Structure formats: structure tokens, C-alpha cells
Amino acid sequence: MTDPGTTAIFGSFALTEQDGAQAVLRDHWVLLEGRRIAAVTPTRPQADVVLDRPGRFLLPGLINLHNHCFSEMLARTHTEDGAGRKNNKSIVYTVLMPLSRRGLELYTPEERMAVARLGVLQLLKGGNATVMEPFRNGLPEMFAAAEEMGLRFYGAPYLFSTADAVAGADGVVRYAGDDGAADLAAWNALYDTWEGRDDGRIRLAMSPHATDTVGPDLFRTATARARELGVPNTTHLAQSPGEVATIRTRYDRTPAEYLDWLGVLGPDLLAAHCVDCTDDDLRLMAARRTTVLNCPRVFARAGTVASYAHFRAHGLRTVIGTDGYNLDLLGEMNAAAIISKTSAGSATVASAPELIDAVTRDAAAAIGRDDLGVIRPGARADITAIDVGHPHLQPLYEPRRALVWLANRANLDLVLVDGRLLIEGGRYIHADEAAITAAGVAAIGKIWDLPQAQAAFAG
């Protein structure tokens, strides 16, 4: 990308740090120079571009460490209200895995790019500046779309021992395939192509898919490779009762015990969901300093509680992701607050500042990035700005509470990544949103029309 020059943004509120604690400044400017934040100042600085409008709440670029653009786009509006899960409560094995696999067999490279662009557009319009995206390695266009559209991206192409996990009519999951070596080779090739592109904006994470689809040897090999390269390691852990039953049958362990047995649990592991972990599992994970990726709304859809506060109460670093369902980080924070408080029976858990940390500083720490998730000189010039001037956000006493409890995605004003303005007035400014949407819809529709998909949604 060309040098973005200098940009000055006025915030009626700006989220910063003071003495290591989260702090909100009134009426400050943030000056971006190139890809870095240069200053946070009460006086108007000189800059090439001046974004001066009252009512903005300036946040560090929000960080979403668990999302799937493609697989969940396949499922949306087909799988709410219990559809697609009659014989197996998790749509992972009835809809997501089989249909994403089938789709990648059918698609042209142009269709894959259309899906990837629509996903990235939704992410940016959901306030996300940094996204970790696990996906099947047959969709490498995720990297190209993120690079093209300006998102900060941790692509996490899956490794599977058994990529073909499908629930039968009896609800039992059957595992097939032997893909470990090929997937590791594909991951290494994608690493060689994409790691560090555009001054480090495009990165990779290691991504063994889940405890039931990745065997011991592949988990060990993938984790060793991640540690050799110093990249984050992410997986799905205890995301369904079916997975827990499978790991009990195979290894007489819980999924968390399985990973600990293999030496995979550690501070470099980002474990998605963990909803079927026992309290002992969570204590074990806390002792290993593993991070939990909490995605409350996708589980609420199925009647399952995924409480941010529950994981925090076990001492676990817990961050908030969208799992691809809705791709709206503000909505996900709101869901995290509601689900945590109702399930704990307490108003004090999952406070607004805590939840904001979960998509800024805590998420940055989970991937070893002290230059993200914070507005201070020297940090990366990533900003998400919310317009809190809307009538439903006024009058306003505490902007962080307004953000979590009252704001929504339609109040997004700006997203900048590496100093480059991507979203302004809530719109993506570098391409035609309607054209991106139409192309993505056409590609997804090609799968929805398959008899296999119709049967999966009905089953």
C-alpha cells in the first residue's frame, strides 16, 4: 500500500490508557502518521486529512480472534429456530463441515473471491480492524480479499486428520479422510506466500481444526511448527457434546485433557468455545494460561449458554469473537454482557470496560501484539470510531456503557487500519458495496440450491 500520509481524527471521547488502566479522554485528537499513531493531543494537529466532527468515540481498531466468513454465511437464516439440527444438536457436522467442503469443490476461483470479499466487507462494517479467520485451505482467496480490502488479517487455514466429519440420520458423527500431511504442506505453502505481506498486515496462525478431527500426531506436529515460527495456534475445543463423547471413547479423556496430554495447552493456544468443558478443564486451561475465544451469539442461536463471565471466573483470559455469525463485534459484546449477567444472576459481571478490553488489549495480548488494541503513540494506526451522537445514544454519561448496551453496528462511523481509511460514515470507500454483496450472494446461492443443502437444512 502507498504511504497513507497523516490523518487527524477528533474524538468527543477517546479510549486510551493511563498508568496501565483503561481511560477515556474527553475532546482529544488522535494523529496518525503513516502506519503508526503519532500523538494523542487536546489541540488540533496539522495533517493531510482532518476528520473533525463531534460525537465520535475513538477506540483502538477492534480485534476479533474467531470468525468464519464462509461456513457460517452458508448457514445463516437456514439454521435458526432449530433447523438443521434434529438428529445432532451441533450444525458443525450436519451443515457447516459438509456444505463448506462441497462448496469449495464446486466454486470457480472468481466465486471463491466473491465469497471472501463479501465476508471481509461484513467484517469491516462490523467494526473489525483485526480478524483471525480459520477456514478450509481450499479458500486461499481469504488472504487475497483481506489484502485487497485493507483488513488486518490472521489467516488460519485448517489442518485436519479427518476433514470429512458428517452426522448421519442417527445423529452419530462419522469421520473420514486422511488429510494431515497434505494440509500441513498447504499451510506451509500459504505461509511462504502470505506471511508478513503489506508490512506485516497479513499474517498466519496455525489452525488444527478441532480435538475430534485432529489426531495426536498432527496436533503435536502442528503445535511444534507454530512454536518454531512463533505464530499463534488456534483450535476448536469442547464445542459440542458429540465432540466430548468422541474424545472420551478414543482416549478416555476430556478434550482439554487430550490437548494437555499432547503438550498443546499453553499460552500460545487460542481455544474456541469450550462450552462443554468441565470446571476442572477450565482450571487446567487457566494453569496453562490458554486463551478462551468466547462467541456467545452463535451458541445462543442453539439454546446453549456461552458465558464470557463463566470463563473469566475461572481465571482464563477470555476474548470475544463472532464465529462468523453476524460478524458484528458490537452486537457480540452486547450478547456477551446479557448472557453473562443472566447466566451468573449478577449485574456486576462482564462490565462494559471488561468487554471492551476483550476486543482490544486482551485480544492483542493473546496474540503477542503490544502494538495493537491501544491508542497511544507508537502503536499501529488502527482505529474504530463509533458515532455516539445518534438520538438513541443521547444523553450519554458513560461512553463505554453506551457502546456495549445501546450502540449497534449501524452506529459505526470509521475504521482505519495501518493509517488507511477503509470505512467512513459506515460505508466501505474503496469499492462498490452493492456489487460485492451481489457477487457473494450469487456464490452462496449456488450451494443453497443443491439438494444436499436443502436436505441438510431440513434435517
Ligand SMILES: [Zn+2]
Ligand atoms: Zn469456529
